[in-house]
Amino acid sequence: MVTTMVKKYCLFLFGMLVFLQVSAQDTIQVLWEKANAYYTTEEYQQAVSAYEQILNSGQESARLYFNLGNAYYKAGDINNAILNYERAKLLAPQDPDIDFNLRLANQFVVTEIEALPQPFFTRWRNRIINLYPADTWAGISIGAFILFLGLLGLFIFGRSSQLKRFSFWIGILTITVSAFTFSFAARQKEKINQRKHAIVFCPRVTVKSAPAQTSTDLFLLYEGVKVEISDSVNTWKEIRLSDGNVGWLPDSCIVRI
Amino acid sequence: MIKKLLIYFSLLFIVASAGAEITRFEMSAPNAVEMGQQFRLTFTVNERGSNLQLPPGLSNNFDVLMGPSTGQSTSIRTINGQTTTEVTYSYTYILRAKSEGEFEIRPATIEAGGKVIESNPLKIQVVPAQSQSQPQTQQQTPRGGENQGSQSVDLGGDNLFLRVEMSKQNVFRGEQIIATVKLYADPNIPISGFDEVNLPTYEGFYTQDIEIPNQINFTREVYNNRIYQVGVLKKTVLFPQQNGTITVNPFSMTLLVQQRVRPRSFFDDFFSGVQTVRTTLTSSAVRVNVKDLPTQPANFYGGVGNFNISSELSAEDVTTNDAVTLKLTINGTGNLRLIRNPELKLPSDFEVYDPRSTENVRATDNGVSGTKTVEYLFQPRFEGEYTIPSISFAFFNPASGTYETLSTREYTLRVEKGTGAQSATVMSSRQREDLQLIGQDIRFIKQGNPLLRVKGTTFYGTPLFYGIYGGSALLFLILFVMYRKKARENANLALMRNKKANRVAIKRLKAAAGFMKKNENEAFHEAILKAFWGYLSDKLGIPVAHLNRDSALAALRERNVDEELTSSFVEIIEQCEFARYAPSGGSEARGELYKKAASTMSRLEKQIKR
Numbered sequence: 001m002v003t004t005m006v007k008k009y010c011l012f013l014f015g016m017l018v019f020l021q022v023s024a025q026d027t028i029q030v031l032w033e034k035a036n037a038y039y040t041t042e043e044y045q046q047a048v049s050a051y052e053q054i055l056n057s058g059q060e061s062a063r064l065y066f067n068l069g070n071a072y073y074k075a076g077d078i079n080n081a082i083l084n085y086e087r088a089k090l091l092a093p094q095d096p097d098i099d100f101n102l103r104l105a106n107q108f109v110v111t112e113i114e115a116l117p118q119p120f121f122t123r124w125r126n127r128i129i130n131l132y133p134a135d136t137w138a139g140i141s142i143g144a145f146i147l148f149l150g151l152l153g154l155f156i157f158g159r160s161s162q163l164k165r166f167s168f169w170i171g172i173l174t175i176t177v178s179a180f181t182f183s184f185a186a187r188q189k190e191k192i193n194q195r196k197h198a199i200v201f202c203p204r205v206t207v208k209s210a211p212a213q214t215s216t217d218l219f220l221l222y223e224g225v226k227v228e229i230s231d232s233v234n235t236w237k238e239i240r241l242s243d244g245n246v247g248w249l250p251d252s253c254i255v256r257i
Numbered sequence: 258m259i260k261k262l263l264i265y266f267s268l269l270f271i272v273a274s275a276g277a278e279i280t281r282f283e284m285s286a287p288n289a290v291e292m293g294q295q296f297r298l299t300f301t302v303n304e305r306g307s308n309l310q311l312p313p314g315l316s317n318n319f320d321v322l323m324g325p326s327t328g329q330s331t332s333i334r335t336i337n338g339q340t341t342t343e344v345t346y347s348y349t350y351i352l353r354a355k356s357e358g359e360f361e362i363r364p365a366t367i368e369a370g371g372k373v374i375e376s377n378p379l380k381i382q383v384v385p386a387q388s389q390s391q392p393q394t395q396q397q398t399p400r401g402g403e404n405q406g407s408q409s410v411d412l413g414g415d416n417l418f419l420r421v422e423m424s425k426q427n428v429f430r431g432e433q434i435i436a437t438v439k440l441y442a443d444p445n446i447p448i449s450g451f452d453e454v455n456l457p458t459y460e461g462f463y464t465q466d467i468e469i470p471n472q473i474n475f476t477r478e479v480y481n482n483r484i485y486q487v488g489v490l491k492k493t494v495l496f497p498q499q500n501g502t503i504t505v506n507p508f509s510m511t512l513l514v515q516q517r518v519r520p521r522s523f524f525d526d527f528f529s530g531v532q533t534v535r536t537t538l539t540s541s542a543v544r545v546n547v548k549d550l551p552t553q554p555a556n557f558y559g560g561v562g563n564f565n566i567s568s569e570l571s572a573e574d575v576t577t578n579d580a581v582t583l584k585l586t587i588n589g590t591g592n593l594r595l596i597r598n599p600e601l602k603l604p605s606d607f608e609v610y611d612p613r614s615t616e617n618v619r620a621t622d623n624g625v626s627g628t629k630t631v632e633y634l635f636q637p638r639f640e641g642e643y644t645i646p647s648i649s650f651a652f653f654n655p656a657s658g659t660y661e662t663l664s665t666r667e668y669t670l671r672v673e674k675g676t677g678a679q680s681a682t683v684m685s686s687r688q689r690e691d692l693q694l695i696g697q698d699i700r701f702i703k704q705g706n707p708l709l710r711v712k713g714t715t716f717y718g719t720p721l722f723y724g725i726y727g728g729s730a731l732l733f734l735i736l737f738v739m740y741r742k743k744a745r746e747n748a749n750l751a752l753m754r755n756k757k758a759n760r761v762a763i764k765r766l767k768a769a770a771g772f773m774k775k776n777e778n779e780a781f782h783e784a785i786l787k788a789f790w791g792y793l794s795d796k797l798g799i800p801v802a803h804l805n806r807d808s809a810l811a812a813l814r815e816r817n818v819d820e821e822l823t824s825s826f827v828e829i830i831e832q833c834e835f836a837r838y839a840p841s842g843g844s845e846a847r848g849e850l851y852k853k854a855a856s857t858m859s860r861l862e863k864q865i866k867r
Contacts (some may be wrong), residue, residue, distance in 0.1 A: 014625040032707045039702050059709035067702040074699075138717035143727050149733040157740060185717040192713065 028054055032064075038065065044075035050190050053219045062133075078108045078206040079255075083199045086226065086257040089168065090192055093130035109224035115242035125160030129184045134192065137185035144178035198239070199256035207247035209235030227254065280369050284312075284376040286360070289479040290385045292357055295322060300348045300376060306369035309348055311377075318383075324350030354383040384479050415483065416443040417512070419540035421457060421505055423495075427546045430497050431561030431592050432655040433465070433624045434545065435722010436505070438490040440512075440538075441480060445826035448475075448488075449533060456491050457540070461503040463595060467492035467620040477629045496561075496592045497547040497603045509539040550653055554660055559650035562624075568665035570645065576675040577640055583633040585648055585665060590626035593618050599648050600773050601633045608636040609641075618737050637672040645670055713842050751798050756793035759862050762788045766855055773847050781847060782833040785854050789830065792858065796865050805828065818864045 035050030038253040051068040069084035069151035085102040092098060118126075133142075149173035157166045203223050209216040212232040221227075227249075288300045309325065320430035325348040332343045338807060356359075358763055362379040424435040440449055478487040490510075497503055516534045550561070564587050571582040580680045588594060590716030613634070637643060645668040651660050680734065716722055773782035789807075794801045797812040806827070813823050832850060 027708075028709065036702060036704060054707070060712045061708045061710065063705075063707050070699055070702045077842070097700045104699050105695065128839065133715075134717040138715070138722055142722070142729075145726055146729050153737070157739065166758055189717045192715065194526040223589070225689050229559055233720065 004180070012089060020094070028057060028059065035071075036067065039071055039074070044071050047071040048077075049077055052083060060087075062088045062090070062095060062098070063090065065086075066095070066098055066101070069105070070104035073105055077201060078105055079201050081105045082109070082224050082226070083204075083255055083257060085182060086197065086199065090195075090257065092133055093188070111220075111225045113225065113241050113243050116244050129187055129235070132184075132188075134188035135184045137181045137188060139176050141181035143183055144174045144181060148174040148178060195256045196230075197226055197228050197257045198237075199257060200249075201255050202252055202253035205249060205253045207239070207245075207249055209247060211238070212250045215248070226257075229254075229256070261562055280372070280374055282306070282365075282367055282369070282374040282376045284365055284379055286352075286362070286381055287477045288377055288380060289382045289384060289477040289484045290354055291484055292354055294386070295351050295353050298350045298352050298362075300325075300365060300367070302346050302367055302374070303343060304369040305375070306367040308368045310364045310366045311350070312363045312378075314360060314810060315352075318355055318358075319352040320355060322351045322353055324348070340793075342578075354381075355647075357383050359383070361637060378570055382479050384482050384484055391787055401607045415481070417441070417446055417514075417536070419508070419510065419538045421540055421543045421787075423543055423545060426544070427548070428497060429548050429653065429655045429658070430500055430563060431559065431595065431653065432497070432564065433591060434492045434495045434497070435622065435624060436495050438492075438508075439480075440473075440487075440488040440490055440510075441485040442475075442476070444484060444486050446511055446768055447515045449515050450513040452513060452535065454490065454510040455508045456812075457505050457508040459493065459495055459505055460710075461499050462495040462497055462666070463592070464496075465594070465618070465620045465625055467493045467494060467622065487796070492622070494620045495545075496595060498547060500547050500549045503545045503547055505540050505543045505545070507540050509537055511535055511537045532558075538565060551658075551660070554651045556599070556649040556662065557651045557660065558597040560587070560593075560595075560596045560650070561655060562589055562652065563654055563656070564589035564591060564647070564650075564652050564663070564664060566650050566663045568666045570650065570670070570800060571806045573668060574671050574673070576673045578636055578637060578671075578675050580636050581670065582633055583635075583668070585631045585633070586628055587650070588626075589623050589629075590630040591652070593625060595630055596652075598631045599650050601648055602646050603633075603635055603644050606638050608638060610634040637670065640672045640674045644668070648820065661809060672701055696718075712842055754795040755798075758792050758856075761795070762792040762858055764792065766851070766858065770851060773851060778847070779837055782837045785850070786830065786833045788858070789826070789854070792861070796861075813865075818861065821862060822857065822860055825853065826861070829854050829857060 026122065029180045031050055031054050035047050035054070038044070038047035038050060047066065048071045052072060052153055054064060055068070065084045065088035069081045069088060071248060072078075072084060073081035073257060082102065082105050088095070122157040129137075148171055151174060154167040155164055155171060158167060200221050200223055202221075206242050207218045207221055209218050225241070227239040227241055230240045231235050232245070232249075232251075236245065236248050237251055237254060239254070240246050240248050280303060281302065282302045284298065287296050290296045308458050311321075315321070328346070328347040328349070330345045332345075334341050334343070355388075359382045361382060364375040364378050366373050366375050368374070382789070390545070416830050420439050420441060422437040422439055425438075428434055433557050436459065440448075469489055470572065473488040473490065474864060475486040475488045479485075479486055480487075499610045500630075512535070514536055566588075569584045569586075571584070572579070575581055584597065585601075587593065591706050594616055598614055601612070603609050612631050614629060614631040616627065616629045618625055618629075648665045649662060651662040694786055702799050711714065765784055769781050769784035769788065772784055790801060790804055793799070793809050793812075794804050796817075797809070799812060810823060810827070813826070829850065836850075
């Protein structure tokens with residue numbers, strides 16, 4: 001009786017050891033699943049650290065940022081939630097879930113900023129550009145280019161004049177589409193690369209008129225606000241709000257998206 | 258038994274016959290007297306009577322000291338020009354109690370208007386003589402029956418006090434208590450009036466006042482074996498609203514009492530020695546212990562007391578959209594006003610309005626009683642047979658200390674379809690509930706493949722991306738060049754064949770000439786055909802396989818070859834084909850055909866070139 005108990009115990013220990021060894025060489029996929037499981041069982045802090053671990057491996061994706069944002073939100077860290085939702089939105093601007101959760105998280109932000117109205121064509125262009133991430137646009141651009149080449153061939157070697165006319169116009173259309181989507185892709189890529197926006201992390205910060213502590217106080221910002229970085233001097237950053245206000249902030253108070 | 262019946266009958270008869278003018282015969286006496294004290298027993302009758310018989314057994318307990326002394330009073334009233342005269346005769350006896358106790362005086366009888374009339378019975382309580390008041394009464398008698406008591410009596414302590422009398426001290430929550438505020442005064446204290454009266458505020462109770470006459474009537478009452486004149490100041494029905502001990506706080510009032518001033522000198526007695534004194538009385542606090550109700554059943558609506566319920570449905574056969582009322586009546590005694598409207602579970606597709614409740618409640622000495630009526634108004638929307646469920650109503654009966662449950666009957670409501678227009682509007686106005694958002698939360702995390710990639714990398718901008726552009730363009734160029742080259746080569750081939758065509762044809766014609774000399778009929782014609790078809794194939798750029806007479810003719814016409822020339826070409830072709838299968842003619846015909854073929858060929862060459 002006792003021996004069987006000891007045997008069982010040993011087996012259990014052995015199993016634990018094997019498990020630990022396996023978990024030491026966790027692949028990212030396993031980490032990802034573990035983090036999701038933590039989130040599902042409402043252990044949000046553990047979920048956050050697991051997601052962060054994946055991020056530290058140098059990889060990223062919209063889904064990862066979204067889930068991390070969710071975990072931060074549930075853990076009560078709204079600033080980090082907003083930051084990660086914004087990052088997810090950069091990679092997947094078309095995802096309605098990200099938009100929804102970001103909107104919800106932004107309800108906790110104290111400072112309410114009314115964005116300046118943009119001209120309709122800017123709005124339309126932004127909306128079209130944000131339909132897809134950079135890579136989708138790049139793919140569309142390549143597809144359109146190849147189609148254009150085919151139509152060009154048809155135009156050159158086609159025998160009937162009707163076919164030539166058809167291929168000419170469609171060809172012009174496809175090369176235009178290709179050019180536009182190329183520029184869209186470039187713009188999306190630029191957003192990812194530049195990371196011009198940032199989230200205010202200080203609970204309360206006074207925005208100055210110049211990059212010096214002694215300069216005039218302009219306005220107060222509370223945590224969670226999204227700002228656009230337009231200039232930088234030493235440890236100071238010039239920020240621009242969506243309502244057009246401009247001022248200087250110490251570097252330490254914001255985190256770039 | 259028979260006697261009793263006879264009396265009842267005669268009474269009924271009297272009542273019936275005296276419809277216009279009722280003969281009243283009343284007996285009155287103080288309800289509490291002291292032992293050895295004289296008191297009056299008075300009979301009044303509103304008609305001249307005779308043969309007054311004192312109540313039987315009266316002399317067992319009381320001494321009749323004097324009487325009867327008769328009196329008569331007349332009142333004349335004029336109402337709307339009608340004058341009525343009322344004469345009241347009274348007979349007064351002076352009695353004295355023989356012993357202590359509570360005695361019942363049975364009705365007396367009198368003959369009036371030829372009938373024997375019975376009076377009301379009375380109850381008299383006889384208490385022991387009081388040491389304090391006894392000398393005073395003795396003192397009073399020699400004064401010649403001066404009832405205006407103007408002696409100086411101590412105004413404190415037992416002689417003059419306020420009291421809140423509670424009908425019960427231990428009750429359940431919601432059980433009614435009758436609280437009576439009473440002023441007790443020694444009969445010898447002449448009260449001339451009230452000043453500030455601060456009646457008690459019953460905190461922790463739901464109260465309902467019992468109506469009492471504005472004028473305070475003093476009655477004699479025995480309390481702690483003493484006779485007092487008691488004035489009821491206020492009567493209230495109380496419903497305790499909280500558990501535990503509820504204290505009714507003391508209250509106070511100021512009385513005006515006439516008091517005789519003790520003569521300080523001999524002369525004082527000649528002047529008025531009566532003076533009005535103000536005295537303030539304060540009651541003591543009263544406590545009521547309130548027990549909580551036992552565990553309440555679901556159909557308990559707060560009713561404590563004793564109730565009955567009944568229900569009534571306004572109609573059982575209706576058409577759609579008719580208003581139907583179910584009337585629930587709760588009657589009985591208890592906290593009717595505090596009963597919530599019982600719940601009526603109607604079919605869900607009825608249009609249900611808020612129930613309306615009315616109360617008709619009286620507060621009397623027995624407590625609060627009356628009826629509460631709840632009207633449930635609803636409209637059936639669709640035809641069919643519906644069941645109006647019974648209403649289950651539980652109340653707490655403090656007498657038994659248990660809950661009792663009553664139920665109304667069930668009704669069946671038959672609804673028929675109303676007019677079409679009505680039901681159509683109803684259909685359109687059917688309740689459609691909006692989606693109700695209960696809470697708001699972020700959306701759940703994304704599962705599945707995380708689709709990770711190294712930070713900051715995109716397909717756009719990679720060498721592969723540009724490579725696909727360049728590669729596809731390059732591929733296109735290569736294909737283009739290759740195609741062009743091939744096309745050029747093809748064009749050269751055609752030109753060459755075009756150039757060679759004549760030579761080849763001449764060669765074939767020569768071969769035909771050789772066959773002609775050898776007299777090989779079939780080979781000759783075949784050679785001529787070959788020469789022509791081959792020539793045309795090369796010249797017109799039509800592959801031999803696609804070449805036949807029609808396509809050749811069409812091609813020739815396209816190139817504006819003379820009609821005469823094409824017809825001679827057709828002639829040669831037909832002749833050759835005919836000659837191949839039907840060998841005929843001699844060498845002359847063959848020679849002629851050869852010449853014709855040669856000339857046609859040379860002319861074709863000239864015309865096609867052009």
